[in-house]
Amino acid sequence: xxxxxxxxxxxxxxxxxxxxxxxxxxxxxxxxxxxxxxxxxxxxxxxxxxxxxxxxxxxxxxxxxxxxxxxxxxxxxxxxxxxxxxxxxxxxxxxxxxxxxxxxxxxxxxxxxxxxxxxxxxxxxxxxxxxxxxxxxxxxxxxxxxxxxxxxxxxxxxxxxxxxxxxxxxxxxxxxxxxxxxxxxxxxxxxxxxxxxxxxxxxxxxxxxxxxxxxxxxxxxxxxx
Amino acid sequence: xxxxxxxxxxxxxxxxxxxxxxxxxxxxxxxxxxxxxxxxxxxxxxxxxxxxxxxxxxxxxxxxxxxxxxxxxxxxxxxxxxxxxxxxxxxxxxxxxxxxxxxxxxxxxxxxxxxxxxxxxxxxxxxxxxxxxxxxxxxxxxxxxxxxxxxxxxxxxxxxxxxxxxxxxxxxxxxxxxxxxxxxxxx
Numbered sequence: 001x002x003x004x005x006x007x008x009x010x011x012x013x014x015x016x017x018x019x020x021x022x023x024x025x026x027x028x029x030x031x032x033x034x035x036x037x038x039x040x041x042x043x044x045x046x047x048x049x050x051x052x053x054x055x056x057x058x059x060x061x062x063x064x065x066x067x068x069x070x071x072x073x074x075x076x077x078x079x080x081x082x083x084x085x086x087x088x089x090x091x092x093x094x095x096x097x098x099x100x101x102x103x104x105x106x107x108x109x110x111x112x113x114x115x116x117x118x119x120x121x122x123x124x125x126x127x128x129x130x131x132x133x134x135x136x137x138x139x140x141x142x143x144x145x146x147x148x149x150x151x152x153x154x155x156x157x158x159x160x161x162x163x164x165x166x167x168x169x170x171x172x173x174x175x176x177x178x179x180x181x182x183x184x185x186x187x188x189x190x191x192x193x194x195x196x197x198x199x200x201x202x203x204x205x206x207x208x209x210x211x212x213x214x215x216x217x218x219x220x221x222x223x224x225x
Numbered sequence: 226x227x228x229x230x231x232x233x234x235x236x237x238x239x240x241x242x243x244x245x246x247x248x249x250x251x252x253x254x255x256x257x258x259x260x261x262x263x264x265x266x267x268x269x270x271x272x273x274x275x276x277x278x279x280x281x282x283x284x285x286x287x288x289x290x291x292x293x294x295x296x297x298x299x300x301x302x303x304x305x306x307x308x309x310x311x312x313x314x315x316x317x318x319x320x321x322x323x324x325x326x327x328x329x330x331x332x333x334x335x336x337x338x339x340x341x342x343x344x345x346x347x348x349x350x351x352x353x354x355x356x357x358x359x360x361x362x363x364x365x366x367x368x369x370x371x372x373x374x375x376x377x378x379x380x381x382x383x384x385x386x387x388x389x390x391x392x393x394x395x396x397x398x399x400x401x402x403x404x405x406x407x408x409x410x411x412x
Binding site: 007034037038089198 | 358378379380382383384
């Protein structure tokens with residue numbers, strides 16, 4: 001882990017179910033102590049906050065959290081550390097709405113790995129996807145540090161008893177020699193138990209584990225760089 | 226953050242050096258989970274601007290700094306602080322490594338270091354959790370050192386907690402049932 005930097009760490013929690021976006025006004029969140037009054041005021045009173053509250057979509061962001069709610073999807077995103085606030089916020093939101101229908105949920109950890117140079121960047125891509133089988137497509141761009149073609153995205157899926165873990169690696173332009181890594185822990189809720197209280201219990205139990213799992217996979221993939 | 230008091234440049238340097246040496250510290254990245262355990266009475270004395278408690282204990286800044294060093298050398302460590310002293314400007318806390326409950330240090334925090342103190346003041350009470358953020362934050366190609374604490378807004382009860390308490394209640398009931406069966410009342 002010595003030849004690269006991790007940047008832009010974040011976590012999002014996504015619920016799939018039935019929601020009323022119009023209800024989730026920033027003031028509702030502050031009244032229910034999910035966010036502070038100061039944060040809610042900043043969103044509501046700031047004309048540049050890009051807040052949308054409507055029956056089809058609610059979206060707004062505070063200093064460290066982003067909320068996005070549609071009739072079938074509820075998402076809270078912590079864009080930076082401490083990401084634990086994503087978990088706190090979603091648990092607090094559904095504290096008094098335990099009977100809301102939830103079909104599935106996802107805990108998504110993501111980060112950007114910044115490698116040192118082009119050589120390291122290309123070596124890593126070749127380790128993940130050796131180019132021997134791709135000469136017809138890539139032609140002379142199967143080796144070298146100055147390649148414009150190559151691997152763009154890769155997803156590895158692990159089926160689990162609760163759903164699946166999807167680990168995705170893709171290139172990013174946010175930083176030079178950057179690789180965007182995301183790990184989605186997907187949980188399917190049983191039809192007879194598909195309610196918010198069960199979903200919150202899953203989040204409570206798995207939030208830290210999912211971060212640790214993501215880190216373990218990153219450490220393994222990038223260990224010899 | 227005033228955990229390394231402004232007058233103590235040596236300790237401030239320790240933090241700075243430590244952050245610079247950690248390559249993962251490019252953004253805000255290290256934080257402590259903190260559980261306060263403040264005396265409600267003293268909490269209200271803060272709110273009422275009453276005088277300091279003369280029995281304030283001394284905390285060992287060096288130990289706290291050692292703890293922070295440990296934090297930065299171990300990724301994703303989450304620590305806990307149990308606080309039991311509060312004066313006019315500060316509250317004190319025991320910093321406990323959540324991975325080793327015996328790895329405990331004492332710290333003191335200024336209320337002014339609480340992010341959003343105006344709206345979060347009501348969160349500062351016995352048993353509440355907060356996060357201590359220490360590190361560097363990058364924005365527009367400039368980096369600045371940051372250190373502040375932010376109180377968490379956690380639900381009062383979760384299904385897991387309720388289930389746990391329910392099991393505890395059953396175990397206690399069973400214990401007392403056995404106890405009374407073994408020692409029947411003379412009546």
